[in-house]
């Protein structure tokens with residue numbers, strides 16, 4: 001390997017072969033939450049507008065498909081028709097992915113904080129327009145047990161890390177605190193890594209790429225998250241089947257989340 005790579009700053013070593021793909025996929029497809037914890041694990045995607053929250057759900061659903069058949073049931077993109085405004089959920093087996101409006105599209109950071117807290121607590125009904133959601137008090141929004149969030153993936157467009165203003169990052173840190181205070185498992189996922197100019201043929205060693213490690217360092221400093229909780233996923237795939245390496249990158253994150261959430265659920269039982 002050339003000087004573009006370094007194993008030293010690398011926390012993740014997913015094995016990029018069919019056997020590992022099958023192991024990850026089988027575990028996630030056959031996973032069941034512990035008895036008494038409901039029939040689904042709820043994972044919320046949270047981030048700025050255009051970070052790739054909706055796209056990553058399509059990637060997860062495609063990667064979980066037995067053949068990796070591409071699924072595009074979640075509308076993506078920045079035009080007004082496809083911009084996510086409502087809280088929506090999409091289910092694959094025992095995993096349910098919750099798509100939300102970009103937090104910077106909400107009125108202000110305080111409001112976004114309240115909306116996030118209420119989503120985490122399972123108080124926001126599916127289909128609620130988050131742009132106009134203005135809760136007066138919790139008592140009008142009782143907890144819906146099957147909506148309670150177990151894990152949060154904080155989604156960043158990795159290409160713009162370093163260009164996000166300090167003010168925006170401070171707002172972000174508050175969201176992180178809201179999640180952490182509830183002991184909800186959380187990870188950071190960087191999207192759009194191909195925009196860093198990393199050739200597709202190097203995707204198998206993506207975590208060892210120095211320019212990516214630099215971005216992870218920035219993200220860790222910005223978000224206060226440990227580097228081992230920061231991952232990458234590519235949502236750019238072509239044709240009817242998602243490539244093996246992109247499947248593994250997506251399932252590797254999910255595997256980490258589900259195993260940690262499972263451990264937490266068993267610990268609080």
Ligand SMILES: Nc1nc2c(ncn2[C@@H]2O[C@H](COP(=O)(O)OP(=O)(O)O)[C@@H](O)[C@H]2O)c(=O)[nH]1
Nearest residue numbers: 049050051052053054055076077192234235236
């Ligand atoms: N190149 C690239 N584009 C992406 C990736 N993920 C999302 N996008 C594009 O970024 C835009 C915003 O994505 P979307 O999922 O709608 O973002 P959201 O607002 O966070 O839900 C869309 O045009 C996507 O096609 C990625 O991993 N790579």
Ligand SMILES: [Mg+2]
Nearest residue numbers: 053054083084
């Ligand atoms: Mg969206």
